[in-house]
Amino acid sequence: MGHMYATITAKGQITLPVAARRALGLREGQKVEVRVEGNSLVIEAPPDIAALRQRLRTEGEALGTWGTIPVSGDGWAAHVRQQYGDGDASADA
Incomplete structure (x- = not known):
């Protein structure tokens, strides 16, 4: 073109x-x-929605977070701090 x-x-x-x-x-x-x-x-x-869903799934599986639903007090914030450093993650509520 x-x-x-x-x-x-x-x-x-x-x-x-x-x-x-x-x-x-x-x-x-x-x-x-x-x-x-x-x-x-x-x-x-x-991207079409199927390609977007696949990309998110692949990234989530690579990070070990696919299928995980964060819930307050479940240690999710600690997991994020461990994986990515202190950053802006708040303490478990």
Whole structure:
């Protein structure tokens, strides 16, 4: 896909070119991820829900937290402190 250009309005809005929307499968009203990488503005279509669920499951299994439901007083805060350091984790309530 070649270079495409968009104009920024006074409100900071841009209209994505139709070729870009079609290439990413974007629809009206859909949320997109926007981030800055160096001097570039990156707009990504969100992953489909099944891919997102799989990614979360894989990360949770790797951390040993998949299937765990934190409950106040169950030692979850201590687990977080042990895994990641003191950080912002509050004491068990």
